[in-house]
Each structure stands twice: as structure tokens, then as C-alpha cells.
Amino acid sequence: MDIRHLKYFESIARNKNFTKAAEELFISQPSLSNMIKKMEENFGSKLIERTTREVILTEMGEALYVHAKKILGLYTITLKEMEEIKKIGKGEIHIGII
Amino acid sequence: MDIRHLKYFESIARNKNFTKAAEELFISQPSLSNMIKKMEENFGSKLIERTTREVILTEMGEALYVHAKKILGLYTITLKEMEEIKKIGKGEIHIGII
DNA sequence: TAAAAATACTCCATAGGTATTTTAT
DNA sequence: ATAAAATACCTATGGAGTATTTTTA
Numbered sequence: 001m002d003i004r005h006l007k008y009f010e011s012i013a014r015n016k017n018f019t020k021a022a023e024e025l026f027i028s029q030p031s032l033s034n035m036i037k038k039m040e041e042n043f044g045s046k047l048i049e050r051t052t053r054e055v056i057l058t059e060m061g062e063a064l065y066v067h068a069k070k071i072l073g074l075y076t077i078t079l080k081e082m083e084e085i086k087k088i089g090k091g092e093i094h095i096g097i098i
Numbered sequence: 099m100d101i102r103h104l105k106y107f108e109s110i111a112r113n114k115n116f117t118k119a120a121e122e123l124f125i126s127q128p129s130l131s132n133m134i135k136k137m138e139e140n141f142g143s144k145l146i147e148r149t150t151r152e153v154i155l156t157e158m159g160e161a162l163y164v165h166a167k168k169i170l171g172l173y174t175i176t177l178k179e180m181e182e183i184k185k186i187g188k189g190e191i192h193i194g195i196i
Numbered sequence: 197t198a199a200a201a202a203t204a205c206t207c208c209a210t211a212g213g214t215a216t217t218t219t220a221t
Numbered sequence: 222a223t224a225a226a227a228t229a230c231c232t233a234t235g236g237a238g239t240a241t242t243t244t245t246a
Contacts, residue, residue: 030229043184064176074172082161128240132235132237
């Protein structure tokens with residue numbers, strides 16, 4: 001499972017629409033469709049019920065959505081924190097002398 | 099970033115040894131070495147200082163380690179919860195009648 | 197000098213694309 | 222009839238492997 005996949009799923013769940021999500025994510029609709037299909041194969045069950053008018057999360061989909069948001073939040077914080085360290089610390093050990 | 103990569107990094111950080119981690123993860127030592135190299139390229143800086151005797155995390159590595167553990171924990175919970183739903187709910191809506 | 201990590205390749209799986217078809221309202 | 226998702230196919234990237242070399246305590 002790639003964190004990118006969680007982003008994809010979150011975008012669909014939020015937009016309730018594959019095409020809109022694909023635009024938001026800057027990937028093609030078929031690629032997004034395939035990604036979700038593969039996620040569903042990996043999890044061994046449907047995450048999303050789709051018709052041409054509606055996109056509805058299954059019970060498992062809802063569970064994943066809740067957790068995906070948390071994981072994505074944590075990952076964003078991680079990146080931000082690492083970026084801070086890169087700017088300030090540059091990965092080196094700093095010994096302060098007053 | 100794949101969650102698998104966080105697992106790899108976590109294993110190295112915990113074992114303080116690439117070879118041991120590779121064994122634990124059931125992948126080859128060179129593959130693991132390459133994965134970390136690519137992670138470091140993606141983050142744009144070293145995560146681990148390695149000599150033949152020591153594996154030491156950089157400041158960024160330490161930050162990633164802390165967060166990786168949290169994310170991996172969350173992901174494990176996610177999988178467990180989804181497995182529960184699959185067993186019980188089978189993705190369908192259940193209405194209880196007493 | 198010996199144990200551990202890095203490098204150099206090879207191979208295959210899969211993420212992503214474009215073109216098109218199917219489906220449901 | 223139309224808008225949205227699915228399917229079919231192709232390509233390229235990169236994850237994983239084996240064999241080997243480099244490094245440092």
C-alpha cells in the first residue's frame with residue numbers, strides 16, 4: 001500500500017466522483033479507476049459502490065476513509081517536520097558553545 | 099512513499115543493522131540498501147549514517163523513525179478493523195430486528 | 197581480515213497513459 | 222442522450238533478485 005493510494009481513495013471519497021478526483025490528483029480517470037480496483041483486490045472486497053450518478057462508500061470503504069485521513073495527516077506532519085530539520089539542522093550534529 | 103518502505107526503515111532503525119533487517123523482512127540486503135538509498139534521494143538527505151560496524155540515524159532519520167512507528171501502528175489497526183468488517187459485515191448494510 | 201554495506205547488472209510487476217466501450221439516468 | 226466509470230492495451234519506472242566489490246574496525 002502506497003500512501004499515494006490512500007490520497008487517491010480519500011479524494012474519491014471526498015469528491016464522490018472519480019472524474020473530479022482524477023482532475024484534483026492530476027492523473028487520468030482510467031488510471032484512478034484501475035488503482036481503486038487494485039486496492040479492492042488487495043483488500044479482498046469492494047470499497048466503493050459506483051453507478052454513473054453516485055459514488056457510495058461501503059462499510060469497509062468508510063472505515064478506510066476514516067483511517068486514511070489520519071494516516072495522511074500524520075504523513076503530512078512527518079514531511080513538514082523533516083523539511084524543518086533539513087532547513088535548520090542539515091542532518092548534522094550541533095554542539096552549542098556559549 | 100510506500101508503507102512497506104516505512105516498515106523497512108523501521109526495521110533497520112530498530113536492528114541497527116541492514117543485514118539483520120533484511121533477514122527479518124525476507125528481502126535481500128542489497129535490495130534493502132537500494133530502497134533506503136532511494137528514500138534518501140526522495141527526502142533529499144541522509145537518514146542513516148553507516149559504517150561497517152555501526153548504523154546511526156541522522157536527526158532526520160530519528161524524526162522519521164518516531165513518525166514511521168506511529169503510521170505503521172495506525173495502518174496495522176486499519177487492516178485489523180477492515181478485516182473485522184469483512185468477517186462480520188461483508189460490506190452489506192445490516193438492520194437488526196429484535 | 198572479516199563482516200557489513202554498496203555497486204552493477206538483470207528481470208518483472210505495476211503505475212500511469214490513451215483510446216474506446218459500457219452503463220445508468 | 223449524456224456523463225461517468227470500466228475495459229483494453231501499451232510503456233516506462235522501479236522494486237527485487239544474484240553476483241561482486243568496497244569499506245572500516
